[in-house]
Amino acid sequence: MDEQEEPSQNNPVFDPTLPGRFRTLGTPHPILALRRRVESALLEMGFCVEEGEEIENLYDHHRALNTTREQPEGEKGEPFRIDDERILSTRAFPNLIRILQNKKPPLRFACSAKVHRRVVPAPDRIPVGFDFAGMLIDYDITFAHLKGTVEAFLKVFFREKRNIRFRPRALPFAEPAVAVDVSCPECRDRKGSCPFCGNSGWIPMMNAGMVDPQIFKQLSIDPESFSGFVFGMSIDHAARIVHRAHSLSSLFENDAAFRRGDFRL
Amino acid sequence: MKIHVGWLRDFLPLRDDPALIKERLVSTGRQVLRAKGDVIEIQDGTLRPDLLGHLGVARELAASLALDMKPQLWAEAEVGAEISDDLDVQIMDEEICSRFSTLVIKSLHGQAQTGFVRERILSVGLEPADPVTDVIRFVMLATGQPVQALDRRALTGRRLLVRRGQPGETLRLPGGKDIPLSADMPVIADEKKPLALAGITVGEAAGIISTTREVVLISGIFAPDPAAAIRRRLGIRTDSSDRTERGGDFSLPPLAVNWAGRMLSGEDVPGLIDLAVRPYKPRTVVLRKPRIAELLGAEIEEAFIVRTLTALGFRLESQHAGIWQVKVPSFRSDIEREADLIEEVARFYGVDRLPAALPRRPLTAGEGTEARKGDAELRSLLFHQGFDEAVNSAFSDPEKAVWFGNENLALEIRNPLDLQSALLRTTLLPGLLGDLVLNLRRGAEGIHLFEIGRVFLRRDESPVERRSLALVTTGRLAPPLWLKSEPESDFFFLKGTCEGFLRELGFEAVSFRGEDFPCLQPGRSLALFVKGEKIGFLGRIRSDICEAFGIDRDVWGAEIDLAAMASKSSRVHRRYFSGSFPCVSRSISFHFPSGLNYQTIRDVVDRLSVPGLEDMSLSEWAAPDAESGSDGRMTLQFRVHFPGRDPTEDEADALFQKIVKALQGEAGLQLIQGGKIDKRTRKD
Numbered sequence: 001m002d003e004q005e006e007p008s009q010n011n012p013v014f015d016p017t018l019p020g021r022f023r024t025l026g027t028p029h030p031i032l033a034l035r036r037r038v039e040s041a042l043l044e045m046g047f048c049v050e051e052g053e054e055i056e057n058l059y060d061h062h063r064a065l066n067t068t069r070e071q072p073e074g075e076k077g078e079p080f081r082i083d084d085e086r087i088l089s090t091r092a093f094p095n096l097i098r099i100l101q102n103k104k105p106p107l108r109f110a111c112s113a114k115v116h117r118r119v120v121p122a123p124d125r126i127p128v129g130f131d132f133a134g135m136l137i138d139y140d141i142t143f144a145h146l147k148g149t150v151e152a153f154l155k156v157f158f159r160e161k162r163n164i165r166f167r168p169r170a171l172p173f174a175e176p177a178v179a180v181d182v183s184c185p186e187c188r189d190r191k192g193s194c195p196f197c198g199n200s201g202w203i204p205m206m207n208a209g210m211v212d213p214q215i216f217k218q219l220s221i222d223p224e225s226f227s228g229f230v231f232g233m234s235i236d237h238a239a240r241i242v243h244r245a246h247s248l249s250s251l252f253e254n255d256a257a258f259r260r261g262d263f264r265l
Numbered sequence: 266m267k268i269h270v271g272w273l274r275d276f277l278p279l280r281d282d283p284a285l286i287k288e289r290l291v292s293t294g295r296q297v298l299r300a301k302g303d304v305i306e307i308q309d310g311t312l313r314p315d316l317l318g319h320l321g322v323a324r325e326l327a328a329s330l331a332l333d334m335k336p337q338l339w340a341e342a343e344v345g346a347e348i349s350d351d352l353d354v355q356i357m358d359e360e361i362c363s364r365f366s367t368l369v370i371k372s373l374h375g376q377a378q379t380g381f382v383r384e385r386i387l388s389v390g391l392e393p394a395d396p397v398t399d400v401i402r403f404v405m406l407a408t409g410q411p412v413q414a415l416d417r418r419a420l421t422g423r424r425l426l427v428r429r430g431q432p433g434e435t436l437r438l439p440g441g442k443d444i445p446l447s448a449d450m451p452v453i454a455d456e457k458k459p460l461a462l463a464g465i466t467v468g469e470a471a472g473i474i475s476t477t478r479e480v481v482l483i484s485g486i487f488a489p490d491p492a493a494a495i496r497r498r499l500g501i502r503t504d505s506s507d508r509t510e511r512g513g514d515f516s517l518p519p520l521a522v523n524w525a526g527r528m529l530s531g532e533d534v535p536g537l538i539d540l541a542v543r544p545y546k547p548r549t550v551v552l553r554k555p556r557i558a559e560l561l562g563a564e565i566e567e568a569f570i571v572r573t574l575t576a577l578g579f580r581l582e583s584q585h586a587g588i589w590q591v592k593v594p595s596f597r598s599d600i601e602r603e604a605d606l607i608e609e610v611a612r613f614y615g616v617d618r619l620p621a622a623l624p625r626r627p628l629t630a631g632e633g634t635e636a637r638k639g640d641a642e643l644r645s646l647l648f649h650q651g652f653d654e655a656v657n658s659a660f661s662d663p664e665k666a667v668w669f670g671n672e673n674l675a676l677e678i679r680n681p682l683d684l685q686s687a688l689l690r691t692t693l694l695p696g697l698l699g700d701l702v703l704n705l706r707r708g709a710e711g712i713h714l715f716e717i718g719r720v721f722l723r724r725d726e727s728p729v730e731r732r733s734l735a736l737v738t739t740g741r742l743a744p745p746l747w748l749k750s751e752p753e754s755d756f757f758f759l760k761g762t763c764e765g766f767l768r769e770l771g772f773e774a775v776s777f778r779g780e781d782f783p784c785l786q787p788g789r790s791l792a793l794f795v796k797g798e799k800i801g802f803l804g805r806i807r808s809d810i811c812e813a814f815g816i817d818r819d820v821w822g823a824e825i826d827l828a829a830m831a832s833k834s835s836r837v838h839r840r841y842f843s844g845s846f847p848c849v850s851r852s853i854s855f856h857f858p859s860g861l862n863y864q865t866i867r868d869v870v871d872r873l874s875v876p877g878l879e880d881m882s883l884s885e886w887a888a889p890d891a892e893s894g895s896d897g898r899m900t901l902q903f904r905v906h907f908p909g910r911d912p913t914e915d916e917a918d919a920l921f922q923k924i925v926k927a928l929q930g931e932a933g934l935q936l937i938q939g940g941k942i943d944k945r946t947r948k949d
Contacts, residue, residue, distance in 0.1 A: 022745055026648035026713070029656050035642075041630050045629035052657055055728050056720050078497070081679040082689070086728065087658060088678075106626065114657060114719070118680060127682060129657040138626055143611065144564030147621035166619075168294030168612040169597075170311035176561075178606035178616050179296075204296075211603055227560065237542055254655035254700035257709060 027259045034239045035130050036114055041111045041156040045149070047134055050097030052113025053055055060084050063187055063218060064094035065172050078118040082128075088116040091133035093173065093232055100135065100219055104228050110134035112235070123247040128234035135211065137221065137228030143210055145174065146229035150180055150208050153231070158182070158242070172208020174230055181205060185244060195246050203241055206233040267389040268322055269826050270303040272407070276323035277332055289329045290322070304389065314511040315596040318409025328576035340666055349717070351417075352481070352538060355426035361451035362463065365427050366539045373397065373480070374531045381923065382528065397473045397529060402504070404525045404752040409596075410484060410517035410706065411464055411505035412525050417479035417758055419471035422456040425486065427463060434459055437469045444499055445759040451487050463487045464509030465501060479566040482525050484518040497680075514596040515545045547592045552606045554587035559866040560607050563619050573613045574606065636732065637709040639770070639831060642715055651743075652736060657696030659721065660686030667694050668810050670783035674722045689721035689728075693735035694784060694822050698806070698814045705816065706708045710742030711754065717827070732827040734764065738808070739820045756789060759803055759821040763793065774832065774871065777864055783823070784810055793825065795833040801825030840930055849917050850883060850904045852926060855934040856896040866901075869931045875924060879902045898937070 012046040028036075039049045061079075079087035084087055089095060092113040099111055102228040119125045136149065163183035171177035181202035187194050197203050206229035213223035238247060250258065270283050279286070287300050289308060293314075299306040307322070315321030325781045327334050351369040356362050373396065382403045383393045389406065395400050401412040430436075430446025432594075436459045437443050446452060451463040452733045460471040473480065496502045510822040519539040526534040549904045552574075558564050571581055571589075578594035593600045600606060611619065633862040644654065671691040681687040690696065693716045715736045738754040757778050760777070767775050772795050780792035784801045790804030803823030811820050857866075863883065869882055885900035905912075905920060928934045 019746070021746060022743075022768060023630065026650065026652040026654065026715075029654040030645070032654060032656055039633065039637070043633060045631065046629050047631045048633075049631060049637070051637060054728055055721065055730060077679070080681070082676055082728065083679070096637070108631065110631075114659070118682065119848055130359060131740075138624060140559075141624060142622075144562030144620045144622040145624045147619065148623040152620055152623060166616045167294070168608075168616050170294065170309065170313075173311075175602070175604035176611040176616065183710050200748075210604070213602060252656070253703060254653070254657070254714060255707060256653040256704055256712065256714070257654070257707060 001007050013168045027256060029254070030243055030259065031130060031236050031239045034106050034242060035132070035235050038132050038157060038235055038238075039110075039112060040234070041153055042132075042134060044156060045108070045153060047108040047110040047136075049110045049112065050099055052089060052092050052099075052111045054089055054114050055082065055086055055230045056117070058087055060098050061087060061089075061094045064097035064215070080116050086233060090115055090117050091232070092133040093230065096133045096135055097215065097219070097232075103234035105221055105228070108134070119162055121249060123249055125242075126236075126249050127254055128252070129237075132235060133230060133232035135228060137211070137216075137226050139226060140192045141227045141229060143229070145176075146208055146210060146231065149229070150206060150231055154180070154182060154205070157238075162223055169207065171207060173212050173215055177207065177209030177214050179204050179207055180231075182241075185241065194246075196241065205238060205241070206231055207230070266307060266309075266316055266406075268305045268319060268387070269388040270305070271388060272319045272385055273326065275407070275622070275776055276335055277327055277859075278331070278335060279326070279330075281330065287325065289326060292615060292617075293325055293329050295322075295325075303938055305544055306500065311599065312511050313597070313599050314410050314508060314513045318405070318407055318410050321596065324576075324578060326860060327695060328573055331576070343465050350537060352425050353423045353425070354425045354538045354544060356540050358451075361429060361488045361491065362427045363486045363543070364515055364518050364539070364541045364737060365483070366522045366537060367720075368482045368522045368526045368537045370480040370482060370526050370529050370534060371478075372528050373478070373904060379528075385925055386897060387920065389764065392424050395473055395475070400525050400528045401582055402480070404521050405504065405508065405529070406523075406592045408514075408521055409508055409516055410514060410521040411508050412484045412521050413464075413467050413505065414460055414473050414525075415460055415467060415471040415481040415483065416477045417481050418471055418477075418816055419460060420481065421458070423469075424456045425481070425483075426456075428454055430459065436460075436462065438466060438501070439469050439472055439780055445500070449491055450938065453483060453489055462501070463916040465492055465495060465506040472518055480529065482529075483521040485520045486513040486515055486518060512598050515541075516595045516599075545595060547595065548600070550591045550593060550600065550603055550606055550680060552581075552589045552591050552603055556603060557607050557610060560604070561611055561624065565610060565614055568653055569614065570610055573610060576610060577613075579609075581830065587832055601836070615920065620911045636827075636831065639827075639834075643766060644717065644772060647715050647736070647762070647771050650713070650762045650765065652713045652738075652762070654837070655689075655694070655716045656701050656718065657699060657700065657716060657718070658686070659689050661688045661690040661692075661695055662686065663688050665813070666691065667824045668807070668813070671722065674724075674897065676721050676723050676728050691720050692784075693718055693720060693723055693733050694737065694806075694824055697735055697822070698810075698820070701739065701820065702815050705818075710745075710901050711739070711743075713738040713742075713754065713880050721905075733823065734786070734801075734823060734827050734830075735824040737820055737822045738762075739818055754821065755819075756805060756821055759823055763801075763803060763823055766823055767795070770834070772830075776868065776871075779862070793823075795830060800827060800829040800833065843914070846908045847911065848904050850902065851914060851917070852902045853921065854898065854900040855928065855938040856883070856898055856937060857932075857934050858887070859894075861890070861933060863899075866881075866928060866932050866934070870924060873927050875905070875920060877901065877905045877907055877920075879906050896935070 041047050049154055061245055079090045080168050081087050092111050095113050097143050100109055110132060115129050115131045116127055154164060156240040165181040166178045169179040170179055182205045183195035184194060184201050184203050211228045216223040239251055241250050243251060272285060273279055283303055291297055295307045295309050297305055298308055309316045352367060355365055355366050379396045385403055386393050386399050397414050402413050405411050429448045430450040430452050434446040435443045436446055446459060452459040453461040453463050461467040487509050489510045489512050494507045496506060519537055523537055534672050574581055578613055580592040581589045583589050591606055635932035666675055666688055671694045675688040675691050684689055697714050699714055700714055701712050716732050719730045720733045736877050737761055740754055742752050742754055774796045776794045777791040781787050782790050784807055785804035787808050792799050792803040801824055806820040806822045882900045882902045883899060887898045925936055
């Protein structure tokens with residue numbers, strides 16, 4: 001018995017409503033916690049999940065993205081360069097292709113990776129983030145299976161009902177390719193200016209597409225026998241939506257008090 | 266790019282309002298960034314050159330809204346000889362330029378057009394400039410084809426060359442900045458000097474000024490890679506270079522300069538010079554209707570396929586039922602394979618309309634990697650010790666990196682955002698110390714953080730990624746409580762945390778040795794060994810490093826190489842006692858001489874490999890007195906389990922005698938008192 005505790009317990013005016021003693025547990029990082037949620041959802045859906053490398057060979061990067069040249073600076077930002085041959089990964093997909101080189105279909109595989117993009121930090125974008133990419137290859141896989149799988153993943157991931165919209169977008173490694181939007185959680189509850197969707201009611205969440213036959217050839221897979229699809233998501237962007245955080249940078253920084261006060265997963 | 270609905274009507278009989286146009290643009294794959302009135306700002310994320318002009322966007326809308334395009338606004342260009350009275354034009358390198366058109370405008374009388382052009386420029390939010398600049402911008406925004414204008418007076422002689430830059434040459438850009446040219450940069454030059462970066466920007470000397478009377482208009486199809494390389498290397502990015510990076514429409518250069526010339530002079534201008542290194546041959550792709558169904562999982566009507574692709578500018582020739590030879594137009598260099606055409610069909614059919622289904626193969630459980638599974642267990646143990654999870658970028662500050670060692674093995678970033686993040690990190694500790702500062706500034710009194718991440722080292726000039734775990738701890742270990750003050754973090758809290766998780770993860774033969782590390786205070790640091798291999802270190806962070814970070818308190822830190830740790834893993838399966846046989850426990854006190862450390866005692870006991878020894882713990886410890894020279898004193902508590910039976914007193918005595926003898930003989934301990942079996946415990 002603790003010597004400072006004993007007198008108060010023996011005291012006739014003992015106050016049993018005084019605060020109890022507890023041990024403070026550590027908290028997970030909100031974005032890493034979400035990364036684990038993504039991985040858990042993928043495992044439930046039968047995907048094998050690996051962690052990607054952070055340094056990437058430029059040749060692998062272009063080959064995986066099915067392009068001989070760099071995309072103009074866009075939403076992903078330019079890569080950080082280490083030398084003529086190497087960059088820091090800007091997305092998980094090239095990592096996925098590298099891992100899959102020695103595997104044979106049918107397969108369901110996913111890779112999550114820490115990525116870096118050369119963007120000037122702002123509340124809604126920072127140079128570091130996390131991405132995942134998944135691929136399913138089998139006989140007779142169609143775009144309908146892509147849609148069904150993405151819908152199932154988002155249902156498991158969000159743990160709540162969200163409307164989903166598919167719209168075309170260009171990805172050099174997928175034909176046809178789509179962007180997947182989910183209904184905005186904020187606009188559902190309130191009217192006026194929405195910091196998440198700009199009042200469109202939709203938030204871009206994922207990209208997906210049927211794997212380009214050229215990618216299959218690189219993986220020594222016969223594109224006439226097998227077909228498949230790829231899908232991916234920026235986990236930090238998803239974290240902003242899940243936690244309804246107005247600023248990505250505040251979500252990313254390692255402020256323990258902010259986390260204890262503001263979120264639990 | 267900003268699109269003006271009125272401008273689209275130059276190409277298309279649009280009657281729909283901007284809201285419907287916006288919706289159609291989104292449903293066919295354009296991302297609408299903003300829409301205000303008749304102006305819609307779109308981003309397309311492709312490498313298609315045509316979508317950076319109103320003409321290309323109008324074509325997409327024509328297919329989407331089932332409208333016919335209006336007749337084109339420009340007349341077919343009449344091409345002259347390669348050499349005119351004014352210019353002698355030459356493409357010196359076919360790799361950098363496949364088509365090049367020029368036209369000399371001797372009189373700028375197209376005043377009637379300039380009001381219209383200014384109106385269009387203003388409509389997409391741009392500021393009008395001089396008439397020549399406005400007209401070439403107008404043509405570029407209308408067609409997507411960049412046109413550049415040179416002041417004729419800047420040319421020395423009649424020769425106009427498309428060639429590679431030469432070492433030693435420089436070009437002065439508008440604004441006065443000189444850039445060095447190299448062989449991978451395509452330039453427009455006269456006999457003596459470079460005048461412009463082809464498809465990117467015109468040099469200051471050849472730029473249009475108020476006194477310009479005679480203009481050379483140029484437009485070409487240049488290799489896209491150099492434009493991207495110049496943007497990366499020199500940070501030069503213009504509206505023209507964005508389009509040049511996407512390749513271009515092979516048919517457009519003569520049409521674009523001709524149209525610009527007609528608007529500037531107010532009439533058709535003769536003398537167009539158009540060079541093509543080879544005649545254009547349209548690509549042909551086979552499209553099979555069954556393949557569309559196989560890929561999309563839906564049957565799409567033949568009439569829809571033919572109508573859509575024709576509206577997009579493709580020419581379809583049916584060979585057999587449901588199989589077409591599709592001729593790709595020059596503005597769709599992105600279409601290479603059948604899958605590309607199927608994407609076009611899906612885009613205009615509506616991907617949201619296509620059906621959804623789950624794959625038919627039965628679902629089996631997925632699998633994660635061993636490393637990720639190990640991380641989950643480690644993370645959980647650290648949460649229970651009160652450590653918060655942190656994550657930091659891969660960068661480190663070169664000035665701070667020298668304090669932590671390994672700076673010679675650090676890899677540099679060629680294009681860092683700032684000088685403070687110019688290296689890849691070789692240790693996770695600086696990032697965690699930065700996090701500590703943030704938390705302390707926000708009023709935290711106890712901060713305990715860990716990060717599991719990658720560090721980067723140069724090995725034989727190649728980068729190596731290593732998975733690493735780092736911990737930092739300082740201050741109070743629990744929130745303030747009325748009961749009594751809670752303990753604070755210290756060296757032994759950190760060491761105990763490391764010992765604890767290693768034990769729980771099943772690591773055997775864990776030991777510590779005193780060793781100095783660059784970032785740790787001498788005498789307050791340990792190297793951590795598992796099975797004789799050093800896998801990490803821990804100790805007190807040097808106070809001068811803390812000060813440099815702006816921390817005015819004691820901080821303890823540890824870093825462990827997770828790859829090395831994993832290689833030493835030999836999962837110990839703990840044996841749990843059956844309820845009927847107790848554990849034997851005995852406390853033994855010793856004097857120990859100055860200079861003997863606990864690890865030595867631990868090693869002696871480990872080497873004995875006493876069968877059934879469950880645990881040895883230090884229950885009492887008093888340091889030797891340096892002044893009087895008297896020995897220190899310690900009490901060790903041993904717990905032994907005899908599997909499947911209850912030991913006799915003699916058996917237990919014999920075993921403890923063996924331990925005492927070894928400690929006396931090998932470690933120089935002096936026995937103070939030996940207890941008898943004083944406690945019997947039962948474990949579940």
